[in-house]
Every structure is written in C-alpha cells, then in structure tokens.
Amino acid sequence: MRHLMNPLDFTTEELDRLFDLANDIEKNPEKYAKKCKGKKLATCFYEPSTRTRLSFESAMINLGGSVLGFSDAGSSSASKGESVSDTIRVISCFADICAMRHPKEGAAMVAASKSSIPVINAGDGGHQHPTQTLTDLLTIRSLKGRLDHFTIGLCGDLKFGRTVHSLINALSRYEDIHFIFISPEELRVPDYIIEMLKEKNISYEEVIKLEDSISKLDLLYMTRVQRERFFNEEDYVRLKDFYILDKAKMELAKDDMLVLHPLPRVNEISVEVDDDPRAVYFKQVQYGVYVRMALILTLLELV
Numbered sequence: 001m002r003h004l005m006n007p008l009d010f011t012t013e014e015l016d017r018l019f020d021l022a023n024d025i026e027k028n029p030e031k032y033a034k035k036c037k038g039k040k041l042a043t044c045f046y047e048p049s050t051r052t053r054l055s056f057e058s059a060m061i062n063l064g065g066s067v068l069g070f071s072d073a074g075s076s077s078a079s080k081g082e083s084v085s086d087t088i089r090v091i092s093c094f095a096d097i098c099a100m101r102h103p104k105e106g107a108a109m110v111a112a113s114k115s116s117i118p119v120i121n122a123g124d125g126g127h128q129h130p131t132q133t134l135t136d137l138l139t140i141r142s143l144k145g146r147l148d149h150f151t152i153g154l155c156g157d158l159k160f161g162r163t164v165h166s167l168i169n170a171l172s173r174y175e176d177i178h179f180i181f182i183s184p185e186e187l188r189v190p191d192y193i194i195e196m197l198k199e200k201n202i203s204y205e206e207v208i209k210l211e212d213s214i215s216k217l218d219l220l221y222m223t224r225v226q227r228e229r230f231f232n233e234e235d236y237v238r239l240k241d242f243y244i245l246d247k248a249k250m251e252l253a254k255d256d257m258l259v260l261h262p263l264p265r266v267n268e269i270s271v272e273v274d275d276d277p278r279a280v281y282f283k284q285v286q287y288g289v290y291v292r293m294a295l296i297l298t299l300l301e302l303v
C-alpha cells in the first residue's frame with residue numbers, strides 16, 4: 001500500500017506516468033467514469049479548503065465512486081480530543097482512501113503510519129502540499145510541453161507557503177531550472193530549502209522587487225501572504241499587499257510567460273490580469289481534478 005506525503009514520494013518516471021494518465025483522463029473522461037464504482041474517498045479536513053477538498057470529491061465522483069468526510073475539525077471528534085492516529089483507524093473502516101489536511105506539520109505522516117488505507121497529504125501546516133504540486137507540474141507540462149529548462153519566479157510568502165516548498169522540491173529534480181525567489185526579507189524561503197539547493201548545485205537568486213525580475217521569467221508562481229500562519233496581525237497587514245501583479249507589470253513579461261497561483265487569491269493578482277492569456281490559474285484548478293483522478297486510480301491500483 002502506498003501513501004502520498006511529499007511530491008518526492010514519486011520518481012520523475014512515476015510522475016510522467018501519472019501525468020500521461022491525467023492527460024488521457026482529460027481527453028477521454030468516459031473511459032474512467034466507472035473505474036471507482038463501489039470505492040469510497042474520505043476527505044478529513046481539519047483546516048479550511050475550497051479547491052483541494054472539492055477537487056478530490058469531484059475527482060472521486062468523476063470516477064464513479066462516493067465521498068464522505070468532514071470539512072471542519074470542530075464538527076469532528078477532534079473537538080472532543082480524539083487523536084489523528086485514532087481517527088484514521090476509524091476512517092479505515094469506512095473508506096478505501098483518505099485525503100487529509102491538518103494545520104500541524106507531519107499530521108498526515110502520523111495518520112499514514114496507523115492507516116490500513118492509502119493516505120494523501122492534502123496540506124500539513126506550512127510544510128508540504130503535494131497534490132497542489134502535482135497540479136502545478138501537470139499544468140506546466142500540459143501547457144509548455146516540458147518540466148525542464150525554465151527560469152521560474154516564486155513570488156510572495158515563500159516562508160509559510162507550503163505550495164512553494166513542495167514545488168521547489170519537485171522542480172529541483174529537473175534539468176536546468178533557475179529559481180528566482182521574490183519576497184520581502186521577512187518572508188524568505190526557509191534555510192533548509194536553500195541548503196538543499198546549494199547541496200544539489202541548483203541555481204537560485206533571492207530578490208525583493210518583482211519588476212526587476214519579471215522580464216527574465218518563463219513561469220511566475222504568485223502566492224498570497226498566509227494570514228493564518230502569522231503570529232501577529234500587525235505584521236500581516238504590513239506585508240499583505242507587498243506584491244500586486246497588474247497589467248503594467250505584465251507588460252514587462254515575456255509573451256509566453258505563464259502566471260500560476262495555487263489560489264485562493266487575495267490582492268496579489270489584480271483582477272485585470274485574469275483575461276490575459278498568460279494567466280492560467282483557473283485552468284490550473286481544472287488540471288487539479290484530472291491529476292487527483294489519476295492519483296486516486298494509481299494509489300488504489302486500478303490502472
């Protein structure tokens with residue numbers, strides 16, 4: 001039995017197979033419409049979510065399976081003090097596969113160690129968000145035709161943004177990736193990631209101004225400032241509008257640069273950018289359903 005805790009749990013060859021499957025699902029959805037008949041997905045979300053939870057549920061329904069779960073720790077027995085380990089043992093009696101989001105780093109790993117069904121980490125604190133990374137990689141591969149030879153700018157909250165941490169890890173395995181980290185001083189990429197890049201001899205630079213780097217980018221990954229991970233509101237308010245991608249900045253960018261964002265967006269991308277063909281963050285959401293369908297099929301060994 002296999003779980004997904006980190007995008008690196010899959011080799012790049014396994015990822016290629018997963019993305020090929022996701023692209024086939026996109027082209028031939030009817031072929032997959034009954035693949036999960038009789039199977040159940042539990043979504044155990046101890047933290048708020050729109051995309052991840054609903055795209056998992058949509059994915060399972062598209063595959064002919066059913067869904068159950070909770071979307072708020074307060075409505076589960078976690079509010080009475082039940083541990084994640086006990087909860088997953090119980091969920092294992094009800095479902096065939098579980099997607100779990102939790103505010104504590106490592107919670108999904110604890111669940112996986114006690115589970116008798118595959119567990120998917122749907123976000124653990126500020127640590128990892130592997131299925132968002134699968135979504136990001138599938139979007140890039142589908143729209144650009146490759147996952148190597150890119151200059152990618154990651155902009156915004158690079159300290160707390162778990163999608164950023166997962167994406168850097170995942171892209172660091174591909175050839176000729178140059179990272180440009182664009183953040184205020186207080187929200188820089190954690191040291192352990194910088195150490196990993198240095199060890200692997202992967203090129204990166206850290207800058208503060210988006211305008212100074214945007215013209216070099218093939219991909220721009222915007223992120224919101226993660227209010228829920230700040231210790232005080234004052235710091236959040238000071239930093240929340242540090243970056244706003246607008247039409248004027250988009251004019252400085254390459255004609256084929258893609259703008260990605262894991263969403264939700266707050267103010268960091270002006271709505272006037274939404275109609276720019278380079279803005280692909282809503283397409284990215286759709287790719288998220290295809291890749292979660294492919295992931296469910298793979299972990300349930302139905303392909």
Ligand code: CP
Pocket residue numbers: 048049050051052053123129132262263264
């Ligand atoms: N991208 C993402 O994780 O969105 P949700 O928080 O809405 O699931």
